[in-house]
Amino acid sequence: MSTTRSRFARSGKPSKVLVAAASSCAAGPSPADRNKELASRMREALAANKAAYKRLKHETLLFRQGEVSAEALQQQFALAFQSQASTFYLELAELLPSPGQRAQLLSAASRAGWIAPDRALDDGEFRVDLGGGAPDQAVSDGWRPLDLSRLQAAASAMAVEPADNVKITSTSEQNTPEVPSTSGGGPELPPGITEGEPRPAKRTRREKKAEGNGRMASGGTSVLYWLRQDFRLHDNPALCAAAAAAKRAGGKLTFVYVCSLEEDGDNLETGTSWRPGGACLVWIEAALASMDADLAARYGPGARIVFRRGAYLQELSAVAAAVGAGAVYYNRRYEPAMTATDASVAAALQQQGLEVKGYAGLLMREPQEVRVDMTGRWVGHFGTLSPFMRACERLPALPKPLPAPGSLPVADRAPAVPGSMPSAAALGMVELPVRPDGSVVDWGQQLRDAWDISESAALALMEKFMSEGLATYEAARHFADARAVSLLSAYVHHGQLSARLLAHETLARGGRELSKTFSRRLIWRDLAYWQLHHWPHMAVRPMRTHYSEQEWNEDAAALKAWQTGRTGFPLVDAGMRQLWRTGWMQQSIRMVCAAFLTEYLNIHWLHGCRWFHDTLVDGDLAINSMMWQNAGKSGLDQWNFTLLPTSSSQDPDGAYIARWVPELAQLPRKWLHQPWLAPPDVLEAAGVKFGAEPSCYPSRITTTVPQELRRENARKIAEARAKAPELIDASGYDVVVVPEGATVKQDGSKMRVFTKSDYRKLLSTVSGSPL
Numbered sequence: 001m002s003t004t005r006s007r008f009a010r011s012g013k014p015s016k017v018l019v020a021a022a023s024s025c026a027a028g029p030s031p032a033d034r035n036k037e038l039a040s041r042m043r044e045a046l047a048a049n050k051a052a053y054k055r056l057k058h059e060t061l062l063f064r065q066g067e068v069s070a071e072a073l074q075q076q077f078a079l080a081f082q083s084q085a086s087t088f089y090l091e092l093a094e095l096l097p098s099p100g101q102r103a104q105l106l107s108a109a110s111r112a113g114w115i116a117p118d119r120a121l122d123d124g125e126f127r128v129d130l131g132g133g134a135p136d137q138a139v140s141d142g143w144r145p146l147d148l149s150r151l152q153a154a155a156s157a158m159a160v161e162p163a164d165n166v167k168i169t170s171t172s173e174q175n176t177p178e179v180p181s182t183s184g185g186g187p188e189l190p191p192g193i194t195e196g197e198p199r200p201a202k203r204t205r206r207e208k209k210a211e212g213n214g215r216m217a218s219g220g221t222s223v224l225y226w227l228r229q230d231f232r233l234h235d236n237p238a239l240c241a242a243a244a245a246a247k248r249a250g251g252k253l254t255f256v257y258v259c260s261l262e263e264d265g266d267n268l269e270t271g272t273s274w275r276p277g278g279a280c281l282v283w284i285e286a287a288l289a290s291m292d293a294d295l296a297a298r299y300g301p302g303a304r305i306v307f308r309r310g311a312y313l314q315e316l317s318a319v320a321a322a323v324g325a326g327a328v329y330y331n332r333r334y335e336p337a338m339t340a341t342d343a344s345v346a347a348a349l350q351q352q353g354l355e356v357k358g359y360a361g362l363l364m365r366e367p368q369e370v371r372v373d374m375t376g377r378w379v380g381h382f383g384t385l386s387p388f389m390r391a392c393e394r395l396p397a398l399p400k401p402l403p404a405p406g407s408l409p410v411a412d413r414a415p416a417v418p419g420s421m422p423s424a425a426a427l428g429m430v431e432l433p434v435r436p437d438g439s440v441v442d443w444g445q446q447l448r449d450a451w452d453i454s455e456s457a458a459l460a461l462m463e464k465f466m467s468e469g470l471a472t473y474e475a476a477r478h479f480a481d482a483r484a485v486s487l488l489s490a491y492v493h494h495g496q497l498s499a500r501l502l503a504h505e506t507l508a509r510g511g512r513e514l515s516k517t518f519s520r521r522l523i524w525r526d527l528a529y530w531q532l533h534h535w536p537h538m539a540v541r542p543m544r545t546h547y548s549e550q551e552w553n554e555d556a557a558a559l560k561a562w563q564t565g566r567t568g569f570p571l572v573d574a575g576m577r578q579l580w581r582t583g584w585m586q587q588s589i590r591m592v593c594a595a596f597l598t599e600y601l602n603i604h605w606l607h608g609c610r611w612f613h614d615t616l617v618d619g620d621l622a623i624n625s626m627m628w629q630n631a632g633k634s635g636l637d638q639w640n641f642t643l644l645p646t647s648s649s650q651d652p653d654g655a656y657i658a659r660w661v662p663e664l665a666q667l668p669r670k671w672l673h674q675p676w677l678a679p680p681d682v683l684e685a686a687g688v689k690f691g692a693e694p695s696c697y698p699s700r701i702t703t704t705v706p707q708e709l710r711r712e713n714a715r716k717i718a719e720a721r722a723k724a725p726e727l728i729d730a731s732g733y734d735v736v737v738v739p740e741g742a743t744v745k746q747d748g749s750k751m752r753v754f755t756k757s758d759y760r761k762l763l764s765t766v767s768g769s770p771l
């Protein structure tokens with residue numbers, strides 16, 4: 001423990017070095033107001049440092065109590081230190097008046113490892129000058145550590161005043177901390193580093209020597225590209241970097257996929273993370289098969305994927321040894337179990353002498369990058385989209401998406417690694433029940449029939465949406481038949497479509513003007529990951545902690561009816577049947593089904609969350625948990641609208657119901673949403689019979705008036721809230737304890753979250769005390 005403390009003691013100091021650097025930079029020709037601004041930024045940085053220190057003290061205490069592992073604690077230390085330094089440097093650079101000064105500062109920061117090398121490049125004109133080669137080459141150049149003399153040459157070529165008066169204290173010589181290296185792609189990278197190489201660890205003499213001849217420290221020349229949730233060639237930062245590294249070292253690139261579900265999360269019953277559900281596994285298997293074929297067709301047989309089943313570490317080590325790899329590259333994942341797994345695998349591989357590098361390829365903004373600021377102008381409640389969006393806007397612009405590599409340094413022949421499986425299907429990740437007669441029930445076929453699971457299909461669908469759907473999204477996105485939505489969620493979730501590419505395309509095609517809502521959808525996605533990062537238990541525990549006291553119904557029969565689409569409420573049943581058959585539902589229908597379970601049946605949102613996780617092809621721990629928490633009213637947001645299962649606005653002509661609930665297909669549209677109201681002769685003419693037999697449409701599982709059911713649910717929420725007055729503010733709003741690091745200013749403080757007005761009013765009735 002003392003080592004960790006001393007690490008922080010050293011890493012907590014660099015603000016002094018930064019201050020020295022900053023003041024010498026500011027002492028140049030900058031006007032007085034720049035200095036003022038600089039001083040205030042520095043004060044903020046120092047305050048943030050203090051908050052980080054408090055947080056680390058708390059984490060250390062938890063470590064002593066055995067609640068936090070040594071590894072997690074070390075990561076916290078590394079993050080706290082790096083994030084302060086990185087943010088500070090980047091902000092400081094913005095304030096400097098001349099490109100020469102900026103370049104010097106960023107370059108020094110990059111050499112010291114405080115910011116990613118590509119940030120140093122990202123400074124306007126310099127990027128142009130240094131990225132002058134062929135597109136692939138420019139990309140790979142961009143990832144290399146910078147050489148200051150090259151920057152200075154570039155500056156003088158552009159006749160930029162060399163900033164001689166600026167004396168920058170390079171922290172690399174003075175104060176390189178011995179924090180655990182995150183170059184292993186651990187989850188925690190500093191804000192501001194959205195992609196590129198993580199901060200390099202202090203290089204050994206052997207490594208420095210190896211760099212001279214382009215070889216990796218281990219002596220291997222080849223690179224493993226570890227595929228996970230990034231089944232694509234376009235805009236794939238880890239792939240571009242891996243290819244460039246292998247080219248530099250004169251080695252080959254090998255693609256490897258390891259199936260180790262056990263290490264990706266717990267099973268559905270327990271724990272904070274759930275391994276991918278059944279529908280997602282079907283998708284992954286097909287995505288791997290399609291990518292394997294694409295790779296071979298485009299780059300030759302040497303690009304075929306090596307399929308392994310077993311523990312990540314063991315399998316990656318075995319493949320690395322077999323192909324002579326000295327490095328493993330991958331795009332990061334963000335679910336709690338996955339980040340923990342990745343960090344420990346990376347650390348162990350590094351111990352074996354392999355270079356391990358993680359990149360940001362799944363989200364637009366990595367969760368640890370965004371800090372919400374609730375102190376300025378009020379734009380919305382904590383945890384909702386607006387403050388999060390504002391925090392994202394303060395970050396550097398998103399880098400442009402990368403093209404698919406034109407060529408890859410792969411072997412001439414398909415890799416033959418003993419112990420590998422011949423195909424994705426042979427990994428056996430999808431469990432298929434066997435009938436008594438021995439035949440296999442391939443339930444995944446209906447999903448494969450419903451979707452073209454390939455990168456090319458994702459790109460084609462995006463193009464179709466851009467040219468046909470985007471313009472109508474705003475007005476027609478709520479229709480159940482998905483006439484105006486993109487249908488891209490599963491492709492985005494599994495990394496077959498880059499979120500960053502989708503965002504860039506949307507912007508380029510006038511998305512902001514055509515649909516404010518669609519332009520924000522991917523920010524919602526990042527918000528979900530930000531929530532999961534700060535509330536790692538959000539898949540299993542209410543984020544408003546006092547809601548865990550809520551009394552729910554335990555009604556297995558009702559739950560089963562909901563899952564199988566036999567509730568007797570046609571819109572709910574249509575949605576749940578579509579989910580089972582295709583693994584997908586349009587958002588409003590997901591909301592109708594979710595609200596039906598929680599508000600009308602008063603069944604715990606966790607049951608719904610689990611079912612969706614297992615049956616959705618886009619089943620995403622972060623988004624699914626966020627949406628179900630909100631449906632269950634215990635999330636940071638509460639749905640403040642009524643979704644009646646009998647409403648016809650999502651399916652005005654009843655075609656959606658008729659498609660998925662064929663028992664009602666002949667019923668006139670007027671009665672489709674509430675068939676129990678249809679006169680007997682109409683029912684008879686349409687051939688509709690109510691009953692439990694499969695040929696009949698089920699009778700309603702509840703005949704209580706929906707409004708009364710909702711009132712009852714609200715009463716139960718009020719009772720739970722009344723037990724925790726300390727978590728309710730004077731105006732009746734719930735408060736949550738804000739996790740450290742989630743905001744710019746608030747660390748560990750209590751913050752008000754949006755609370756429906758009827759819940760606020762009801763509370764005083766239940767608790768008997770005026771608010």
Ligand SMILES: Cc1cc2nc3c(=O)[nH]c(=O)nc-3n(C[C@H](O)[C@H](O)[C@H](O)COP(=O)(O)OP(=O)(O)OC[C@H]3O[C@@H](n4cnc5c(N)ncnc54)[C@H](O)[C@@H]3O)c2cc1C
Nearest residue numbers: 485486487488489521524525587590591618619620624627
């Ligand atoms: C109870 C419930 C559970 C959900 N579970 C998931 C899930 O597990 N995985 C999932 O991807 N979406 C989930 N959603 C969000 C949303 O319903 C789907 O993303 C959307 O319906 C997918 O269709 P689309 O691609 O046509 O979306 P579009 O409307 O075209 O949106 C484009 C993209 O934006 C993202 N997006 C859209 N809505 C949201 C949202 N509310 N939050 C975060 N990102 C969003 C998705 O990546 C989507 O592909 C859930 C919604 C509800 C109400």
